[in-house]
Amino acid sequence: MLFCYSFRSSGKQIPETKEMTMKRVLVVYFSQTGQLKQVVDAFIRPVLESVHVRVDIERLDPLIPYPFPWPFIRFFDQFPETVHLCPTPLHPFGFDIDTKYDLIVLAYTVWFLSPSPPVTAFLKSREGQIILRGTAVITLIACRNMWLQAQEQVRHLLLQADARLLDNVVITDRGSTLKTLVTTPRWMLTGKREAFWRIFPRAGLRDEDIADMQRFGKALLPALLRGDTERNHPLLEGLKAVYVDPRLIGSEKLARRSFLIWGTLFQQAGPQGHPLRKLTALSYGIFMLLMVVTVIPVMIGFRSLIKPMRQPALEKQCRYFEAPSGSSDFRMKERS
Ligand SMILES: Cc1cc2nc3c(=O)[nH]c(=O)nc-3n(C[C@H](O)[C@H](O)[C@H](O)COP(=O)(O)O)c2cc1C
Numbered sequence: 001m002l003f004c005y006s007f008r009s010s011g012k013q014i015p016e017t018k019e020m021t022m023k024r025v026l027v028v029y030f031s032q033t034g035q036l037k038q039v040v041d042a043f044i045r046p047v048l049e050s051v052h053v054r055v056d057i058e059r060l061d062p063l064i065p066y067p068f069p070w071p072f073i074r075f076f077d078q079f080p081e082t083v084h085l086c087p088t089p090l091h092p093f094g095f096d097i098d099t100k101y102d103l104i105v106l107a108y109t110v111w112f113l114s115p116s117p118p119v120t121a122f123l124k125s126r127e128g129q130i131i132l133r134g135t136a137v138i139t140l141i142a143c144r145n146m147w148l149q150a151q152e153q154v155r156h157l158l159l160q161a162d163a164r165l166l167d168n169v170v171i172t173d174r175g176s177t178l179k180t181l182v183t184t185p186r187w188m189l190t191g192k193r194e195a196f197w198r199i200f201p202r203a204g205l206r207d208e209d210i211a212d213m214q215r216f217g218k219a220l221l222p223a224l225l226r227g228d229t230e231r232n233h234p235l236l237e238g239l240k241a242v243y244v245d246p247r248l249i250g251s252e253k254l255a256r257r258s259f260l261i262w263g264t265l266f267q268q269a270g271p272q273g274h275p276l277r278k279l280t281a282l283s284y285g286i287f288m289l290l291m292v293v294t295v296i297p298v299m300i301g302f303r304s305l306i307k308p309m310r311q312p313a314l315e316k317q318c319r320y321f322e323a324p325s326g327s328s329d330f331r332m333k334e335r336s
Contacts (some may be wrong), residue, residue, distance in 0.1 A: 002057065002058050002093070002095055003056070003057040020225060021052075022052060022053070022054055023052060023102045023224050023225065024053075024054050024056070024099060024100070024102050024103075025044075025047060025055045025056070025102060025103045025105065025224070026055075026058060026095055026099075026101045026103075026104045026105070026131065027040060027044055027055060027056070027057045027058065027104075027105045027107065028058045028105070028107065028119075028122055029057075029058070029060065029107035029108065030059070030060040030062075030109070030119055031059075031107075031109065032109070033204075035109075035204055035210075036142045037059075038205075039107065039140065039171055039205070040057075040105070040107045042210050042212075042213040042214050042217075043169070043213040043216050044057075045217055046220070046221050047217045047221050047224065049221075050221055050225070053221070053224060056094075056099075056101075058093060058095050060090055060119065060121070061091040062089070062117075062118050062121075063088075063090060063091060064088070066078075068191065069187075069191035070188050070189055072189060072282075072285055073281045073282055073285065075189060075285070076284050077266075077272055077277060077278065077281040078111070078112075078117075079259065079262075079263065079284075080262070080266035081117060081263075081267075081272065082114050082116070082117055083113070083256070083259040083260055084260070084263050084264075084267070085114060085115075085120050085124070085153060085157075087117065087120050087121035087124045087125070088117040088118055088120075089121070090118060090121050090122070090125070093122075095131060097130045101131065102136065102229045103135070103138065103224060103229045104131065104136070104137045104138075104163070105137075105138050106119070106123075106137055106139050106140065106154070107139075107140040107142070108140075108141060108150075109141070109143050110141065110143035110144070110147050113146055113148075113256050113259060114153055114259075119154075120157070123158070123161065129160075132158065132161040133161060133162045134162060136163075136164050136229040136230075137163045137166065138166055138167040138168070138235070138236070139151065139154055139158075139165065139168045139169070140169045141168070141169070141170045142170075143170075143172060144173050144180050144181075144184045145173055145177060145180060145248070146248060146255075147170055147172070148244065148249060148252045148321050149252045149253070149255075149256045166232070166233070167236040168241065168242060168323075168324060169216055169236060169241045169242065169325060170242045171205060171209060171213060172243075173203070173204060173205060174205075174206055174209070175201045177245075177247075177248065177300060178297060178300070179200055179201060181292050181296065183200050183203035184203055186203065187204065215239055216236050216239060216241070219235065219239055219331065220235055220236065223235040234324045234325045234326070236325050237325055237326055237331070238329060238330040238331030238332070239329070239331050240328070241325035241326065241327070242325060242326070244317075244318040246307065246315075246317070246318055247300055247303045247304060247307070249314065250303060251296070251300070266280050266284070
């Protein structure tokens with residue numbers, strides 16, 4: 001489904017001349033509860049204010065909608081296809097494949113350390129591959145806090161589509177890994193999002209963090225108008241685009257390997273909804289919950305203990321996962 005925005009009131013933050021050619025931006029996203037949509041809105045708002053940019057917004061629309069809140073078994077039954085990057089069928093795209101966009105903003109959430117299936121479907125579709133070919137891309141991730149492996153998959157799919165990844169911007173929950181391992185599944189499985197028991201914070205992103213995403217749109221607009229998307233260089237450096245938690249690098253790698261093995265087992269049990277698969281999903285769900293309260297806290301504690309010994313290797317890996325935009329903040333003072 002496509003929404004077009006152009007010729008909005010001109011927020012004249014930089015000189016814009018009449019001779020400027022119209023820039024075209026496509027924003028592609030899928031958001032279940034609307035949280036990622038809020039992030040997208042804040043990110044793109046400064047760009048929408050320019051009379052020299054036309055923004056098309058493509059909301060990915062699965063043929064079979066996902067439930068919310070998720071029934072327990074349905075939630076875990078979703079995971080094999082998600083980790084094996086099986087595209088889910090989507091309603092037809094609204095964008096025109098003959099349009100040459102100056103920039104595509106690909107906004108996605110993470111499901112089981114992978115991009116959510118509608119985003120995978122876009123990346124693997126014929127239309128997606130055509131529109132992405134040779135085009136500058138910014139990935140924008142909003143999730144709990146485990147996104148490294150998902151971005152690896154997305155990077156790979158973008159490379160296959162011959163797209164040019166210029167930046168990656170990530171916004172995550174502020175709560176600790178252990179607390180959000182409780183609050184996020186609770187939100188997804190019951191729809192309850194508010195803080196509880198005094199120790200658990202409200203699930204999801206903070207409103208002020210979402211509002212602050214406009215710093216990227218503000219920096220993006222002049223770069224877009226200057227034609228910087230033609231260069232293969234990040235546009236959003238110095239704005240704290242990403243933060244990589246070194247303690248999660250190893251956990252994510254390990255969890256992804258386990259997901260792939262379990263995913264294959266699930267698929268052998270039958271298609272989604274098959275009684276044997278439901279049983280496997282139930283066992284896996286219980287296994288995951290047990291892991292969350294036992295093995296994961298021990299692993300996080302152990303990794304914190306041995307962190308000093310692994311410091312140089314971890315720093316190298318952090319720099320790798322922070323690319324291309326990085327975690328530096330040298331442009332934060334420019335902000336109004
Ligand atoms: C099935 C499912 C699996 C998820 N897995 C992860 C995950 O592996 N890592 C993570 O950081 N967040 C995970 N999340 C949270 C989402 O990334 C996201 O924050 C949340 O679904 C809200 O996004 P929305 O805008 O689509 O509503 C998961 C959510 C769902 C529904």
